[in-house]
Amino acid sequence: MTSIRANFFSGVYTDTNNPVELPPRQTTPEHPMKHIVAKLVNDALAGLPELAEAAADLAVETTVERTRDARHGDFASNVALQLAKPTRKNPRDIATRIVDALGTDEQITKIEIAGPGFINFHMSAAAFHAELGSILDAGNAYGRQAKKESPKILLEFISANPTGPLHVGHGRLAAFGAAVGNLLEATGYQVHREYYVNDAGRQMDILGASVWLRWLEANGISVPFPKAGYRGEYIRDIAGEIDTGGLVLPNADDVLQGLPDQESEDDWDAYVDALIAKASDLQGEDGFDQIRQQSLESIRAEIEDDLADFGVTFDQWYSEQSLAKSGRIDDALTVLEERGLLYKKDGATWFPATDFGDEKDRVVIRANGAKTYFASDIAYHFDKRERGFDYLIDILGADHHGYVARVRAGLEAMGYPGDDLEVELVQFVSLYRGGKKVAMSTRSGQFDTLRKLRAEVGNDAARFYYVMRSNDQHLEFDLDIATSQSNDNPVFYIQYAHARIASVFRKADELDLYWDQDNGRTNLDKLVAPQEKALLSAMSRYPEIVELAAKNRAPQTLVHYLRDLVSDFHSSYNAHKVLGDDANLRDARLALYAAVRIVVANGLAILGVSAPEEM
């Protein structure tokens, strides 16, 4: 293991100017049908020198899309339209040239030019049957791509301060982050999930002081509680639980003596600072630290439990304290110093963030000698890269958008491309109950915790609702709908499809109509109803949807897809009885539904929602 400084002197920092790119929208063999179309187009272009040049910087795969309208076939390419400009030719003429040069494939039944120059491809029924077969073969691996060796992704999310329980806003970060992690993994990336614990700095002192006061209170010493302190009931709980062995209860007079008032808001900070000083003074540094460390570990463990119950786990809980203790912050500052990227002003040490695109320069060491949060951030993100992760994703609350530029600036100053840091901002959550907005405030103690929300609506509805909307949209979380067991509730609508299918298979067993899978597979051409064809087509899109959702970090894409898929299923189910007398048709339909069940279960798994056998 080389040390940070050794790396610095060996010049590693300057050798990283090429941004790592997540391979975008490449068509893989996991999407056989789309791949077939893309390959045909690609080959045709290769044989057309006058077009090949213009097409060279065009990713042909990306021009191939599913059609929205069945009349346009199954896939369409707008490649001719894309090439119209650089070649200065009529797009319909280009399309004609391409179509004439297209090879044939037995899975494609018809190719036509439509509209301004789209090339539409109609796939054969056999193509969809083959896809259904691979769904059944792959099972829970369907839609998952082969493992990619690089880039190795570090996904940081939630990272809520350990000063109290997670609230409903953190829940959205949790559900979104977990779903994005699952999506990336499904598309083959190696993802390291990390929670950064802000367990250093003044807020920990405030937490410690808050607990200390509750402990004194429980022992008969009443002190005006700081308005800037943490007033939630959980602070009392912690005060009652922590090990106070070795701590000597101080005199009430000693605690109260010399405390400033906190009449106006301007005094709040001074008052809580005075209490922190008192705590250190009267309990000793070690004594106060004993309270502080236990308090934060109690809360951190509570958060970890809460998340685990929510189905959200991490590979690593990264302590900010450990950054300081291991010297990584000092090392980072040393690197900046050696590079001439620090300067002194007004007694503080500054980092010239404006040189790296930030709005203003930032302080890293205050005049009082304390390192800022930003100094930790530089060291932390630098450390992420040093640990071998070459693509960083931070999922942050939208109120943190101001930090993005400076953290990126910090990374660049440390020698890593800023583009390798991606930040996804998640907008706020508003809870509605009975049509009224529920107010939240951590400090006042009147907040809705994630735990309470989960108890009220259940994990499945919570996970689902949190990712149902785009992360850059405010989320209105309607508790009445989330808890309703009715057709208002999309999560049940999807789960119900899964349960319904499971029920059909149970029923088949009861009736001794055992599913002959092989027979079903060889009779797929019996699936001629429009609803069944729609289902076949919808299912075959799943791998493309997963890739699209992963690429865009957009779990809601998967949510919408699942609802559409399941809608097709319910239509089909309603229109056609499965367990009929015709064994060939029956086995074929069971094959169809077995595949639907697989796709639904796989999709829900990515979202972190259960797929029940019965409801």
Next chain:
RNA sequence: GCGCCCGUAGCUCAACCGGAUAGAGCACCGGAUUUCUAAUCCGGAUGUUGCAGGUUCGAGUCCUGCCGGGCGCGCCA
């Protein structure tokens, strides 16, 4: 004041590097069950994509300005 995000049907929201007629759910009205789970299905309509320009063969999507909402702008974390 400056910066970032958002503005799409009555409501909540989709819309795949700009692509074909902007789509769902809810709400509302009417219908379907002697049948494998009715938490289901079938039918019925709704748009100046905030406004005004611009780029383009093509704009909800890109650019400029304005209006409205959210967030941020500390030697706090």
